[in-house]
Structures are given as C-alpha cells and as structure tokens.
Amino acid sequence: MTVSDAASVSRAIAAGRPPRAASFWGLAASRFLRHRLATLGLGVIVVTGALAVGAPWIAPHPPSAIDPVAFQAAPSPSHPLGTDSVGRDVLSRLIYAGRVSLTVGILAVGMYVAIGTAVGAAAGYYGGVLDLALSRLMDVMLSFPPLIIILFAVSVFGRPSIWNVIVVLGLLGWPALARLVRGQVLALRDQEFVLAARATGASDARVVVRHILPNALAPVLVAATFGMANAILVEAALSFLGMGVQPPTPSWGNMLTDAQSLTVLERMPWLWVPPGAMILISVLSINFMGDGLRDALDPSLRL
C-alpha cells in the first residue's frame, strides 16, 4: 500500500466503492494524453515498434539482398528510398533497423534499471557503511567518460554484437539511476507508512519492494525513458564506428557509415537522410514521452 493508494482508498471507502488501485495511474494517463507532444511521441514509437515487429511482412525487400544492377541508386519505384553502397534497399533496411534500436533501448535500460534500483534501494534503505561504499562506487563509475569505456568494454568482450552492446550499456548505465533511487528511498524510509509496515513485522525485502519502491517508481520511469533515448544514440554511435551491431544486420548507426564522403553527403541524400532522420525522430519522440511522463507523474501536480 502506498501513499497515493492510501488516499484513494480512503476516498473509495467513503464513497462506498471497493478500492481501485488504478486510479493514480488512470489520472496520470489522462494527464499524459493531454500532453500533445508526448502523445505524438508515443504514437511515433508505437508505429516504429509495429514496423519493426512486422518488418518481414512490411519491408519490400529482404534487408541484405543485393540488387546487382543498382548500387547507390536514387529512389525509384522498386526502391522507394534508393539503395545503399552495396545495392541493398534502404527502406527495407530502415524498417529492420528499428528492431535493433528498440531492442537495445528496451533491454539495456531494463537491465540497468534493475541493477540501479537494487543498488540504490540497498544503499538508501540500509545506509551506513554499505551506503558509503555503494555511493563512492557510483561516483567512481560516473566519473568515467562513458563512450570511451563502452568502446573499450565492447572490444574486450570478444566479438562486437548487439547483445554485447546491450550488456555493456546495462552494466555501465546504472549508477545515475541508483543515485536517483537512493535519494527517493532515503526520503521515504522514515515515513509513517513505512514505519507502520515495519512495526507489523514485515521483512526488509517486503518493506522495500511493497512499500517504498512503488512510491519511487515515477522518477525511475521518467529516467528510464530518457535513458532509452540515450541508449539508442549510443548504439547508433557504436554501430557507426563498426563496434556495434555487425553487418549485414542493419542498424540506423551502421547505415550512416555510408555517409563518409563529400559526394555522398552532397549528392546522395537517400543514403544518410533516412537513418539520420529515424535516429532524430525516435530519440525526440522518446524524449517527448519522457517530458509527458514527468509531468503526468509529478506528485506536486496531483489533484
């Protein structure tokens, strides 16, 4: 049971209805939907996700099929967005590439949210030496230049691949989130409802998982959303450098590797505008969603 639920429960009881746990989330959802940009962002991500999932049925060509007579060909009816430097259909690759970006975004962030929440909660709840040790560890990890460490880790972990990128992002991304969770837990652990739960003899794990974390969920969710945008950008950067997703699997980042000559940049926009635009649009959409979520979940706006 959480603070917000407690309020709605008391209201529900007063109205003679059974308590509805969804009311807070219902309110948040309606606030989110009133945020135009956030709704737009959600729409774009849903469409991208649907395209990625349905890629085999939607894409006009297999993503790595080579058209032997059309290398770097301009858009045409058979290749609506033209072909890349080895004669593969840009539109099909663009659609398939969404899979990589979304997978990396969701799994990497899922991984570091799990780690960050556990570490942050432990540090905040137990305090003392454990807190000191974990906080210093977070400080140390936060002071590394992220892209350099990621590049290093990806090359040390054997062959570069999408799973590698996910694991490395997951293992390196948690400190900022852990810090956020720790702050939340510190603020919540001495609240009356937590003390009440402890007084009834609930175990530490139960107190943290059932009573504290649900109340710290909102900022985590917001941070995770922004984190997803960041993960997509990092994946694109790694793949552009050749250290991310391996060919022939398309990713928006490795599609951009074609754009390394002035002639391509100036005269063959179909090689780099589509993947560039997709990175821009998806990251922007996710950030809009994050803004909307933050506003929708902000307790100070609660009615």
Added chain:
Amino acid sequence: MSGRIWQAVGAVALAAALLLPAGALGAPKSELVVVAGMWSPPNNFSPINTDSSYGYYAVRFMFQGMLEARLENNQMRFFPALASRWEVGEDRQTFRFTIHPRASWHDGRPVTAEDVQFTLLTISDPKTQTNRGAEIATLAGLSAGGKRVEGQSLGLRILGPKTFEVRTKVPVDPQMFLERFGSNVYIIPKHILGGVAPEELARHPFFLAPTVGNGPFKFVQYKTDQFVEYVANDSYHLGAPKVRRVFIRIIPPTTMLAQLERQDLDVSAGFGIGEILIEDWERVKAMPHIRAVSIRAPGYQFMAFNFTRSYLTDKRVRRAFAHAINRPLIVNQLLKGEAEIAEGPIPPANPYFNKNVRPWAYDPARARALLQEAGWDPNRTIVLRVPIGNVLRERTGDIIRENLAAVGIKAEIQKSDFPTHLAALYGKNYDLALVGWAGPTDPDVSSQFRSGGQYNFTHHVIPAMDQLLDDGVKNADPAKRREIYNRFQEMFADELPYVVLYYPNGRTAIARRMSNVLYDVAGLYDFQTYTWVAGTQ
C-alpha cells in the same frame, strides 16, 4: 573589461595566423608553393624506421638512396639519385656505386661512402630498430632478416671517398637488387648520428626534426597532425628544385576533396596514403583545374583462408569460395570499374605477371557442386573477419557474405580494429579474413607464401610452393626467374591460399598547373621531385 580581453585574444589570434607560413592553411596561389594531401600523419621521420608508407612519403623529400626506380612499360628503370654511376658485376654478385661528386648533406658536408657504410652497419646492427632489414638481406654477412651474423663481415668495400662496392651472398637478379638496395635504402648522416648507440637511435630527437638530409628538399617544421613543411635545397646536386616550398597537409579524404575543389591542393599523396574515394572519382574527373589520374596500382585486396581449420584444407572447398564470390560485381559496381581481377599475388601490371592464369569465373552452380563433392557441412557457420577502416573493404565483406549464403555457406562477419585483426591472423583465430597488400615490384613473395614466412597469415605449408619460392630468390637469371614465377602463379591459382578479390587502380589528382609530376607505378608522386614545376592557377 571583457571587451578588452577579446581584443587581446583577437590580437594574439591574428599574430598566430600571421606566423603560420603561407600554404599551411590557405590556397597555394604561388608558383613556388606546392601542397600535397595525405590521410594520416607519420609517427617520425626516420629514414630507416618510420612506421608506414605515410612516413616514407614524407622522408623521401629529404632523404635519398643511391637510385630512384620507376616502372616504365613493364620494365623497371633506374635513375641517379645520390649515385651518379652504378655497375653490375658479371658475377651478378658485386655492385659498384659512385656517389655524385656534389652530393652533400644539408649542412654542406659531402655525402660519402662512409655514410653508406654507417647506414648499412646501423640497419644490420641487431640492436637497431629498423624496418629496412629486408632491403639489405641479400648482402654478404647478413642473416635472412638483414642482421649481422657473428664472425662474418658485411659485404661492403670502400674504394674511395665517394666509391664503394657491395657483395651479395649468392648471385641475384640485378633488377631486384637495384630496386631493393639501390632505391629503398635511404642514407643517414654519420657525422650527426655516428655517436648515438644503436638502441637509442629509435628515440633520437633527430628523427622528429631531421634538419640534415641529403634530398632535394630541406625539413622546416612539422606541426603535429597538421602539416610538414619543406624548403628547396638550392645546392641539390642534380639541380636546385624549381618549387620553393612543399607542404604535406594531413587531411581526411572529405577535406581533400573540398580543398581540391577550392584549388587549395596540388597533389594527393597517392596510392594507399592519399587517394580519391571511389564515390568522389567522377566529381574529381569533372574538375577543370585537376588532372585525375588512374593507374594500375600494385596493391590488392584478398580473402585469406585459415589452413589450420580442417574444413578449409580441401582445395576444392577453397576453389568453391573463389567461384562463389561475385568478383565482377564487386569490381563493376562497388569499384565502378576502377579495378582488375587476377588470381594471384603478382600484379597484372608487374613484368612477372602470368597472363595465362585466368581468374576462376563467378559460377555459383560450380561452387555448390564443388562443396558437395568435398562434403561441406551446410550447417557449419564460419567467421569472416573484416578490419575496420577501409570502407570499400568493409562493403566487400557484406557482398561476400551474401554470395556465400547463396551457395550454402553460412558466414558471420566479425569486425575489429586493425591491430586486433592482425592479432587474430597471427593467432590462427579466424576462418576467413579480409586484408590487403601493397604488392611487390619484385616477384619474391616468400614472406607471405613460404611456410613459416613472416606474413604467412594463412599458416599453409605447401612444400612444392616453398621450393619454387626458394628457387625464385636464389636464381639470378631473369628468364629463369620468369619461368619459376609463372609456375608459382599456376600453383597459387590451384592451391588458393587467398582469393585475391581485386587490384584497385590508384586514383589520384594532380593540379593542371603542375608539370613533371609523374605518377609512378609504386603509386606515389615523389619521383624526382626536384623537377616539379608549378605554374600559375
């Protein structure tokens, strides 16, 4: 207050800009200044130990060997550099050189036979870090790696202050010897470096600012990762250079194209170190002020097989790969026709090239049949390693993977940076790997294809091939050698340690205002730079 700070900053910036020499940044409008563009910086200017083609390109403006070599009509020809005369002994074992009477160091001291002796003793000293060992390894008294052998003396005799004679261990092909010893061994100054211990030489400050050279241009400065500046050596013994200053700018391909377009650049450095990207080629050809030159270059790209993998030892399997890879597509589409296909490591533009060895045709059906015959397991997934850096090569990897899939070979691409890639090759940790070689002018390719050779990445052991390669090095008669290497190329196409993918043409640009810039088959512009003439724009 802050306004004043900005004024001061502006003044300092202006002063700094004025201190930069003309040509370092802006357009080379003058007849006297020439600007060359090169992709990467040299790590030092050591004539015996710089790291790469980039370094030797920069070195050759300042340091020379006895001769300059140039391939003309498939025949290697030699021209005087430090030496004015050279004689080949009838035994094909002794070579006598006479240094030009006026050949001198940039500080005015004459270049003497003692400098040559010092250079050879330094290179052959086991304690010296150098990559010139292979160039002198044929000399008497030296090991196969070009190092001195205990108890034997170096095959060099000083006959006079400017005359010396060198002796090889066994009779050699004079063409090969003159190319390697004559034009690839750059002479270093004894009066400057004579007192330095060989093990200290690699770190000696002289090699970061070699102000005393013997070539047509003198070192002025190197702005790290930006440019190298040279000034003409007016007392150069073959005539003062007509160009006053040369700059080598270190710029990426994109910048090179923009600067060519703006008429800010006179030459791109050449094969492998400063070329025109294939995407930009049509555009450069259309520039009215640029002469776009495409030559048959000696380098090639290949796919190596790891012979220590049991499933790649059957030569039918390797031939199936050669049939499966669509090389005509790679050449015609990816390289826009600016390349040639040949089934061996001796370039089509080389005098020793065997025309009768035809490349295996693109024939997926034949590939499938061969695989079936050899019992290839269609469920096996093999690793194709691709180094990052050469964009065209990376794209070739994508095409090869699709081609292999089409005949039922599952290959997974694994990219890595070049040092990791090399480590995998040496460590036998690959199935297939893409690499490139700047091919030789002399046909001796033992280091790559002899069992146990330094660059035998495929780790193959083919005794008959070893025999041919050994015969080729030992034989001094060009006609005999031709026969040996013809047989070697036939054997290569049969055994296929590599599938040679293509020989890309060297594509470079020379400003039309420049004359006497000869684009050598070695792919570099720096042949007789003292004869360069730069007109007005």
